[in-house]
Amino acid sequence: MNGMWKGAEKAATDLGIKVVTLAPAQQDSIEEQIAIMEAQIQQGVSAFVIHPSDSKGIMPAVDEANAAGIPVISIGTASASGSMMRTGVDYYETGAVVAKYLFEKIGGEGGLIILEGPPGAQNAEERKAGITDLLASYPGITLIDSQPANFNRAQGMQVMENLLQREGVKDQLKVVIACNDEMALGAIQALKAAGITNVLVGGFDGSADASQAIKDGDLTVTYNTDPFGSTYYAITMLVKYLDDGALPEEYFIPFPSERHKPLIDSSNIDDYINNFAWFK
Known part of the structure; x- marks a missing residue:
C-alpha cells in the first residue's frame, strides 16, 4: 500500500533508523507474508510492523518472531495474538x-x-x-x-x-x-x-x-483510513519500546477515528486532495 510505504519512509528519515518495506507479489498471499517475515527473522530484524491478510494465517510467523524476542505491531487487521499493539482504523x-x-x-x-x-x-x-x-x-x-x-x-x-x-x-x-x-x-x-x-x-x-x-x-x-499516519505511529511506538522498553498504554489505539473527521465527500474533496491525501 502506497501510504504505508511513504509513512515508513518518513518515519525512517525522522527517527534516523533503517526501515525495510516489503510486500508479497500477490497482494493477499498470506504464504508470501509468512515467508517474508521468516526471512527477515533469519536476517536479524529488530521489529515488525505488519498488515496481515489473515489474522490466524499469519500466526506461524508471528509466533516465530515472538520466540526470537522480536516485537510486532499490527496495523488494521491484527494477528490473532502475539502483537504488542494494534493501530490503524477501528x-x-x-x-x-x-x-x-x-x-x-x-x-x-x-x-x-x-x-x-x-x-x-x-x-x-x-x-x-x-x-x-x-x-x-x-x-x-x-x-x-x-x-x-x-x-x-x-x-x-x-x-x-x-x-x-x-x-x-x-x-x-x-x-x-x-x-x-x-x-x-x-x-x-x-x-x-x-x-x-x-x-x-x-x-x-x-x-x-x-x-x-x-x-x-x-x-x-x-x-480516510490514513495508512501513512498509522504506519508512522506504529514505527514510533516500536522505536520507543526498543529504546526504553515502554509499552503502549492500550493494546488497540485506533487511528484515525471519528473524532479526526475522516469522511470525504464533495464538500471537502479538494481540501483532502490538496492537504491530507495519503496517496500523494
Whole structure:
C-alpha cells in the first residue's frame, strides 16, 4: 500500500533508523507474508510492523518472531495474538460512520446492498458488523443483499451486475456500501452500465481513484483510513519500546477515528486532495 510505504519512509528519515518495506507479489498471499517475515527473522530484524491478510494465517510467523524476542505491531487487521499493539482504523467504527452518513442522506428509506470483503477476514467482518448493527436503527431501510466481492474492483462490478438483474432491485435500490473503495468503484461501473444514476455509493480508504470518483460525482463518500499516519505511529511506538522498553498504554489505539473527521465527500474533496491525501 502506497501510504504505508511513504509513512515508513518518513518515519525512517525522522527517527534516523533503517526501515525495510516489503510486500508479497500477490497482494493477499498470506504464504508470501509468512515467508517474508521468516526471512527477515533469519536476517536479524529488530521489529515488525505488519498488515496481515489473515489474522490466524499469519500466526506461524508471528509466533516465530515472538520466540526470537522480536516485537510486532499490527496495523488494521491484527494477528490473532502475539502483537504488542494494534493501530490503524477501528473497522467497526468506520462501517457505522459511513453507513450513518449514507442512511441519513437517503432519509432513512430505501434498499441497501452491501459488498463485503473476504469472508473470515477480520477487517471485513468488523466493518460489515458496523454497517449491519447500525442498520437495525433504520427500520425504513431494507437490506436487499450482502455479498462478498473480496476487496476487488472487478468482482465488485460482477457481483453488482448480478444483483441488478434480480427482479425489483433496480426500483428498490437507493444505496450501496462497499467495504473498500475498489469494490465501490466496481459497483459504480455496473450501475453506470445499467443506466442507474440515482443510487448513492460509499466506500472506504480515501484512495486516489476514489477521490477522483467523488470529484466526478460518481462516489458519494469514502473514509480516510490514513495508512501513512498509522504506519508512522506504529514505527514510533516500536522505536520507543526498543529504546526504553515502554509499552503502549492500550493494546488497540485506533487511528484515525471519528473524532479526526475522516469522511470525504464533495464538500471537502479538494481540501483532502490538496492537504491530507495519503496517496500523494
